[in-house]
Amino acid sequence: MNFKESKPIYLQIADRICDEILQGRYAENGRIPSVREYAATVEVNANTAMRSYDFLQSRGVIRIQRGIGYFVEPAAADRIRSFRREAFMNEELYDFFRQARSIGLTADELAALYRQYCDEQNKLSQP
Amino acid sequence: MMTIDHLSFGYSKRKKRIFDDFSLNLQEGNVYGLLGKNGAGKSTLLYLMTGLLTPAAGEVRLNGVDVRRRLPETLSDFYLIPEEFDLPNYSLEKYVRLYAPFYPKFDHENLRNNLQMFGLAEDLKLGELSMGQKKKVLFCFALATRTSWLILDEPTNGMDIPGKSQFRKLLIREMDEKRGIVISTHQVKDVEQLLDHIVIIEKGKALVDASSADICRKLYFTPSANEEEARLAYFAQPSPHGYSAMLPNPDGRDSEMDIELLFNGALAHPETLGQLLNPQK
Numbered sequence: 092m093n094f095k096e097s098k099p100i101y102l103q104i105a106d107r108i109c110d111e112i113l114q115g116r117y118a119e120n121g122r123i124p125s126v127r128e129y130a131a132t133v134e135v136n137a138n139t140a141m142r143s144y145d146f147l148q149s150r151g152v153i154r155i156q157r158g159i160g161y162f163v164e165p166a167a168a169d170r171i172r173s174f175r176r177e178a179f180m181n182e183e184l185y186d187f188f189r190q191a192r193s194i195g196l197t198a199d200e201l202a203a204l205y206r207q208y209c210d211e212q213n214k215l216s217q218p
Numbered sequence: 219m220m221t222i223d224h225l226s227f228g229y230s231k232r233k234k235r236i237f238d239d240f241s242l243n244l245q246e247g248n249v250y251g252l253l254g255k256n257g258a259g260k261s262t263l264l265y266l267m268t269g270l271l272t273p274a275a276g277e278v279r280l281n282g283v284d285v286r287r288r289l290p291e292t293l294s295d296f297y298l299i300p301e302e303f304d305l306p307n308y309s310l311e312k313y314v315r316l317y318a319p320f321y322p323k324f325d326h327e328n329l330r331n332n333l334q335m336f337g338l339a340e341d342l343k344l345g346e347l348s349m350g351q352k353k354k355v356l357f358c359f360a361l362a363t364r365t366s367w368l369i370l371d372e373p374t375n376g377m378d379i380p381g382k383s384q385f386r387k388l389l390i391r392e393m394d395e396k397r398g399i400v401i402s403t404h405q406v407k408d409v410e411q412l413l414d415h416i417v418i419i420e421k422g423k424a425l426v427d428a429s430s431a432d433i434c435r436k437l438y439f440t441p442s443a444n445e446e447e448a449r450l451a452y453f454a455q456p457s458p459h460g461y462s463a464m465l466p467n468p469d470g471r472d473s474e475m476d477i478e479l480l481f482n483g484a485l486a487h488p489e490t491l492g493q494l495l496n497p498q499k
Binding site (some may be wrong): 098099100101102127128130131134135137138139205211 | 249356386411
């Protein structure tokens with residue numbers, strides 16, 4: 092696994108697990124690999140993977156059943172989408188706006204471009 | 219627990235001592251990264267830890283017993299893989315038959331699984347192997363001894379690219395709370411994500427002796443600092459994104475430790491980093 096440079100690895104791993112849940116690799120109420128197994132897969136220390144699991148547990152994405160293992164929470168996919176949306180609105184969108192403004196892109200121009208993009212994507216997704 | 223207690227050592231009386239009043243505690247359940255420049259004494263320290271060399275003063279204790287006494291209970295509870303070694307010119311099967319009995323907890327099934335992980339056959343002729351293959355075989359054997367301590371000197375040197383990845387996976391899988399691992403290496407990228415604790419030795423002392431978590435609490439690492447941040451940093455070096463920098467971390471921001479930067483920074487500013495990371499010394 093190649094790690095992005097700036098984000099702490101435990102969060103990158105948490106992101107990876109979230110992606111897998113959204114892709115349906117682990118079903119709701121389904122079991123996910125043990126911490127050690129997951130750590131070996133992505134080749135990080137088990138303590139780092141443990142941090143990722145703790146983080147996902149605190150966000151209500153997975154839960155532990157003592158002595159059995161970790162399971163995906165029933166509402167996990169919705170929760171993941173909702174805090175990804177939140178992170179996007181608070182961080183990435185802000186950076187994006189800052190850049191758009193610095194190169195002199197107006198709000199109207201930006202809106203037109205986004206509208207155009209959405210139209211194209213909608214056309215592509217229609218049969 | 220392994221205790222290095224006020225250790226002093228030099229290879230001859232005329233030469234300068236490599237270690238002078240060197241102390242370190244190592245706890246099971248951790249993977250230790252032992253770093254230092256060429257000639258800093260990393261391999262020497264490993265030989266002192268395993269009773270192969272006699273200190274001029276002080277001692278190394280494994281669970282309270284001086285390792286230099288070389289008691290069976292001590293020798294059967296750690297396994298050292300040196301950086302370079304020869305294996306005898308006979309089969310792995312014979313090797314196991316001769317050497318496994320020295321390790322009461324030896325796990326034959328584990329050895330089979332470990333060999334499989336590297337894609338190695340069980341009926342190997344040890345004399346026909348390359349250095350990288352020998353390292354893989356001995357690492358498989360070392361894990362199967364189930365000793366409390368594994369001491370690895372440059373374990374990934376000579377291993378091929380898939381071998382390094384298999385080495386990491388195997389180490390993670392076989393690591394547990396009852397086992398301690400010491401890895402001495404210059405190849406920090408090979409083991410960066412495995413280390414719980416960093417020890418940097420320099421001029422006969424532990425310049426840094428801190429857990430990875432503690433280092434990340436006290437320092438903020440970024441690969442893309444600007445000029446101004448680079449000026450505020452404990453240490454910075456030019457990178458494709460501006461500067462790789464190691465900054466103070468007053469807000470406790472999370473970042474990913476860059477061991478090369480830590481190493482270069484600690485050697486460039488030993489006083490500042492030493493005080494920040496080992497305030498008790």
